Amino acid sequence: MKFRAKINDVGCLNHFTRVVNTITKLTKTCVVRLTVDNIFFILSGKVANGGVSMWCELLQVNFFDEYQLEGVSEDANEICLEVNPENLSRALKTAQNAKSVKIKLTKKHCPCLTLAAELPSLSSISRIVTHDIPVDVIPRRLWHDFKEPSMPDFDVSIYLPPLKTMKSVVDRMKNLSNYLVVEANLSGEMNLKIETDLVSVTTHFKDLGNPPWGASQSQSQSRDVEAMAHARVDIRKLQQFLMGQQVNPTKSMCNIVDKRIIHLILLQEDVSLQYFIPAVV
Amino acid sequence: MDCVATGGNVKVLAKAIHSLSRIGEELYLEPTEDGLTLRAVNSSRSAFACFLMSPLFFQRYQAPPDHAFRCKMPIKSVQTVFRSLSSLERSVEKCRIEMNTEKCRLRITLHCKHGLLKTHNLSFQDCENLQAVFDKDNCPNVLRAQPRLWVDTVLHFPPSLEEVSVSVSSDRVWLRNHVEDDADSSKAMMTELCLSSEEFDHFAIGTQTTITFCLKELRGLLVFAETAGLPVSMYFDEPGSPVVLNVTDSVLEANFVLATLSEEAHQRNHNNNKADGPQTELPPDDFMCDDIDSYLIAMETSDLAGPSYEPPPQTSSTNRKSRLISEEEDEEVEEDSEERPPNKKFCSLFFGSVLPASPQPSNQTIQSQEVLASDSEDERPSE
Numbered sequence: 174m175k176f177r178a179k180i181n182d183v184g185c186l187n188h189f190t191r192v193v194n195t196i197t198k199l200t201k202t203c204v205v206r207l208t209v210d211n212i213f214f215i216l217s218g219k220v221a222n223g224g225v226s227m228w229c230e231l232l233q234v235n236f237f238d239e240y241q242l243e244g245v246s247e248d249a250n251e252i253c254l255e256v257n258p259e260n261l262s263r264a265l266k267t268a269q270n271a272k273s274v275k276i277k278l279t280k281k282h283c284p285c286l287t288l289a290a291e292l293p294s295l296s297s298i299s300r301i302v303t304h305d306i307p308v309d310v311i312p313r314r315l316w317h318d319f320k321e322p323s324m325p326d327f328d329v330s331i332y333l334p335p336l337k338t339m340k341s342v343v344d345r346m347k348n349l350s351n352y353l354v355v356e357a358n359l360s361g362e363m364n365l366k367i368e369t370d371l372v373s374v375t376t377h378f379k380d381l382g383n384p385p386w387g388a389s390q391s392q393s394q395s396r397d398v399e400a401m402a403h404a405r406v407d408i409r410k411l412q413q414f415l416m417g418q419q420v421n422p423t424k425s426m427c428n429i430v431d432k433r434i435i436h437l438i439l440l441q442e443d444v445s446l447q448y449f450i451p452a453v454v
Numbered sequence: 455m456d457c458v459a460t461g462g463n464v465k466v467l468a469k470a471i472h473s474l475s476r477i478g479e480e481l482y483l484e485p486t487e488d489g490l491t492l493r494a495v496n497s498s499r500s501a502f503a504c505f506l507m508s509p510l511f512f513q514r515y516q517a518p519p520d521h522a523f524r525c526k527m528p529i530k531s532v533q534t535v536f537r538s539l540s541s542l543e544r545s546v547e548k549c550r551i552e553m554n555t556e557k558c559r560l561r562i563t564l565h566c567k568h569g570l571l572k573t574h575n576l577s578f579q580d581c582e583n584l585q586a587v588f589d590k591d592n593c594p595n596v597l598r599a600q601p602r603l604w605v606d607t608v609l610h611f612p613p614s615l616e617e618v619s620v621s622v623s624s625d626r627v628w629l630r631n632h633v634e635d636d637a638d639s640s641k642a643m644m645t646e647l648c649l650s651s652e653e654f655d656h657f658a659i660g661t662q663t664t665i666t667f668c669l670k671e672l673r674g675l676l677v678f679a680e681t682a683g684l685p686v687s688m689y690f691d692e693p694g695s696p697v698v699l700n701v702t703d704s705v706l707e708a709n710f711v712l713a714t715l716s717e718e719a720h721q722r723n724h725n726n727n728k729a730d731g732p733q734t735e736l737p738p739d740d741f742m743c744d745d746i747d748s749y750l751i752a753m754e755t756s757d758l759a760g761p762s763y764e765p766p767p768q769t770s771s772t773n774r775k776s777r778l779i780s781e782e783e784d785e786e787v788e789e790d791s792e793e794r795p796p797n798k799k800f801c802s803l804f805f806g807s808v809l810p811a812s813p814q815p816s817n818q819t820i821q822s823q824e825v826l827a828s829d830s831e832d833e834r835p836s837e
Contacts (some may be wrong), residue, residue, distance in 0.1 A: 260643040267610040267645075281644070295603065296652030302610050305644040 174252055174310070175439035176207055176278040177240040186274055189236050190265040192229065192444055197262040198417025199227055199448070204311065205286075208251040209242055210234070214258070217318045222385055224451040225410050228322055235443035245313055252278065253311040253319060256286065264288045264304035283307050284303035286349065307385075322449065325436055327428035331357040332382045333437070334426060339365070340415040342376045346409050349374065352453060355411075355435055356403035357427065359383050359396055384426050402431040414448050422446075455485040455523065455553040458514040459507075464549045464564075468536035469681045470505045470708070475529045476674030477503045482584045483560070484524040485517045489706075490551075493584050494529065500713035501671045502586035511705040518553065525578040527560065529583075535562050535574045545570070586711045593689035595622060596661025601679040603653055604686050608673060610647050617715075618672075621664040625651045632666045632715075655685055665693050666715040675699050675710045690714070702752040793823075 196203060196214045206213040212233055218226035223366045233240050244250035268274050279287040285305040292300040300411055311319075333339060346353055350367035357363040360380050366375040383446035414437060422439035429435050432452055439446040459467050470492060474481060478494035478501075485491075489508040495501065509515035536542060545566040552561050554575075564572040606628060611618060617632040630646040651657040679686045679701050690697040694716035701708040 250523075257641075263612060264643065264645075285644075294650065294653055296650050297652035298652060300606075300650075300653070301648040303646045305646075307641055307643065 174245055174278065175241065175243040176252055176276075177239070177241045178233070178237045178276045180236060180274045180276075181238045181272075183270070185236050185238075186265070186268070186271065187200070187410070189231075190269070192231060192346060193258060193262045195264055195417045196227075196229060197258040199413055200225075200258065202255060202257050203227070203232070203284075205254045205256050205308075206319055207242055207253060207254070208244075212236075215319045218449060218451070223407060225411060226322060226449045228447040230321075230445045232443045249313060249316075253316055254278075254284075254286065255309040255311055256306065260304070261286070261288070262307040264306060267302060267304070268292070274435060278308075279305070281305050284310050322447065325430045325434055327436065328396060328431045329357045329359055330369055330384050330386060330426060330428045331361065331363050332360075332384060333425040334363070334378045334381060335426050336415055336418050336422075340412075340418075343408065343412050343415055346374060346376075349409070351408055352405050353408040353411060354403050354405045355427070356401040357381075357429055359398040363427070364401070379390050384424075402429040404429050404432060404435045404450075406435060406450045406452055410450045414450075455490075455518045455551070456514065456516045457485070457490060457512045457552070458548055458550045459511065460513045463511060464546050465539060465542055466511075466678075466682055466706070467507070467549065468539055469678045470507075470541055471529070471532050471536050472504055472539075473674045473678040473708075474505070475533050476677070477501055477671055479529060480526045481529040481532050482524065482526045482581060483578070484583075485553075486832065489515070491582055494630075495586075496586060496671075500585075502670065502711045503671065503674070503708070504586070505708045506706060508705045512582040513548070523553070523582055525560070526581040527576055527578040528689065531576050532562075535564070535576075551573050563779055586696075588696050588698050588709070588711045590689035590700060591711070593691050593698065594658075595663065595690050596656060596658045596687060597622070597627065597654050598656035598685050598687040599654045600685050601676060601683065603649075604672070605676050605680055607649065608676065610645055611669065615669055617666050618669045619664055619666040620688075621661050621662075622659050624659055625657075627651070627654075656687070661692065663690075665690050665697055666711045667697050671710050671712050672699060675701065675708065678708065795810075 180189065187267045190220070192214075198397050200216045204217070206215055210233060212231045214227065214229040216225065216227035218224045242250070242252070244252055265288070267273075268288065271290035271292050273289075273291045277287050277289075281283050281287070282305075283306070286308050287303055289301060289303040293303060294300040302328040333401075343353065344377075346365065346367045349372060350369050352367070354366040355363070356366065361380050363378045363381055364375050366371070395441050418439070424438075424440040426438050426440075427435055428438070430452075434452055435450050437448040437450070471481070474492060474494040478496050478541065480494065481497075482493040483490070484493070487509075489506050489511065492505040492507070507518075542564075546564050548565045550561075550563040550565070552563075553559075553563055557575075558577065559575040560578050562574045562576065564574075566572060608618075611629075619628075619630050619632045621628040621630075622724050627649045628646060629645060629649075631642075631737055633642050633644070646721075654745050675686065682701070682703070684701045684703050687700045688697060689700065693714050695714065696711050697714055699710040699712070
């Protein structure tokens with residue numbers, strides 16, 4: 174198993190840092206899956222984290238100037254590591270104006286992702302800062318947890334309004350209730366609702382548009398365009414998702430499986446982030 | 455005592471107070487002919503800080519006639535006077551500090567723009583002399599650098615980190631975070647920063663060594679040094695003897711004296727290749743010899759040499775602590791043997807042989823005062 178990567182470009186470094194910061198906001202611990210072409214940050218839905226799952230995919234070539242990977246074996250040329258993304262984010266933060274950043278898998282006191290940054294200095298010799306981030310190497314027999322989640326057979330798919338707008342709405346609703354109902358239909362309308370014994374609040378969004386998914390999504394084809402699909406979710410999970418957004422997605426959308434799950438997708442040229450929040454009754 | 459600071463010096467004074475507030479709860483104030491001294495010590499007596507503002511620092515400076523006046527007061531109350539640095543900078547033209555001995559009040563008057571006067575009357579207590587014993591001029595190792603370098607260095611370590619280890623060789627300095635034995639070191643992120651000697655204004659290494667001390671006080675001094683734009687010097691010797699951080703200018707001097715982990719504890723923590731001048735044998739940093747293969751460490755092979763932190767072995771921390779206490783007993787000769795300093799890992803090494811500056815008033819005090827005893831709430835035998 175070998176992994177080594179290097180970033181020389183400040184823009185790429187900032188971009189990568191923003192992605193990691195986003196992940197940090199979403200979860201305390203996650204799985205980093207390294208393949209020849211991609212880096213994945215994965216959180217698989219466990220009861221302990223409220224059933225939330227996450228799938229973030231980066232094209233390595235858009236971030237790294239050098240990238241070498243030798244997986245656990247030839248037929249499984251990849252590496253899975255469990256990482257605390259906050260460590261990674263802290264390490265990247267101190268490397269913000271670095272001339273170059275190297276990330277490599279090392280064996281120190283325990284397996285580590287070692288991040289070494291070459292920083293500008295007052296002299297001809299660069300300052301070198303290295304961070305050893307402890308990781309757990311995940312054995313191959315547990316890899317089956319980290320497959321890309323299949324697209325749920327959703328009832329409604331809709332583009333999201335600007336995430337900042339959504340965030341300010343959700344932030345205020347959180348003061349009133351622990352649960353929020355997301356509902357949307359196929360004519361571009363989405364509502365965010367809370368209902369408590371004392372108050373009901375609904376924010377209406379319209380003309381959002383519905384992404385064309387083609388014929389594959391049969392369930393939504395035959396659906397009444399005005400009919401709302403809805404899911405009641407833990408408001409904190411949605412808030413976390415909105416809070417962490419540092420990537421500026423070119424497209425953001427939400428798929429709703431009525432009464433079961435919401436599936437949020439952020440797409441950017443070289444990054445995609447999917448986030449699943451299960452519905453609660 | 456009556457002294458007046460003007461203009462930018464008010465801000466310097468305020469920053470000094472803020473720095474001291476990071477050390478201890480009380481401000482010890484002593485006007486002498488050499489200037490006004492401001493001191494603080496932490497509760498476990500492992501850190502001591504002293505600012506001396508010379509008479510030239512002030513527009514007007516009068517030491518009290520009886521030469522033996524000193525007092526202490528809660529530093530929070532003094533901080534309140536200088537709370538907002540920005541408003542100090544904007545509106546305060548001069549600051550007058552005077553002693554009203556009749557009323558036992560220290561009066562601080564801020565003369566602001568538009569003739570506004572802000573007067574603070576602070577109560578104080580008489581106190582003993584507070585002086586750490588240190589001899590920075592005989593330290594074999596001296597590093598001096600602009601405050602920016604220190605600030606940039608410290609920035610790489612998380613704010614929650616308490617202690618940092620500094621290793622020096624003939625041409626490099628390494629800083630790494632120090633993790634306690636009992637902490638789960640396998641889960642902690644280890645950070646190491648390497649600086650070349652060229653970045654320092656002055657770099658004199660007599661003994662290659664590694665010392666470990668608290669970061670908090672260094673950060674405190676940096677708050678001051680950065681505003682004042684003054685270089686910070688670090689004087690140190692072997693592990694266990696204090697490190698002195700010094701800022702000097704023509705009209706003021708600041709010394710922060712910090713305990714370092716004793717050698718035994720230290721070696722246990724950094725047992726392999728770190729303690730005694732092994733830096734010469736350290737391989738150059740991997741950026742220097744950019745051999746790709748050296749990065750690609752097979753997970754299975756564990757015999758990797760590198761400049762990075764190696765795991766501290768599990769040691770019994772009680773052993774270490776008990777040793778420190780016995781050391782204290784040796785050093786703190788004047789201390790009543792039943793009065794133990796708190797059981798902390800940095801021992802109070804400095805206050806052992808302090809005698810009052812003026813011999814006359816206070817042999818009495820020195821026996822009964824608390825300064826030589828710990829500030830801890832520990833049970834003390836009733837007297």
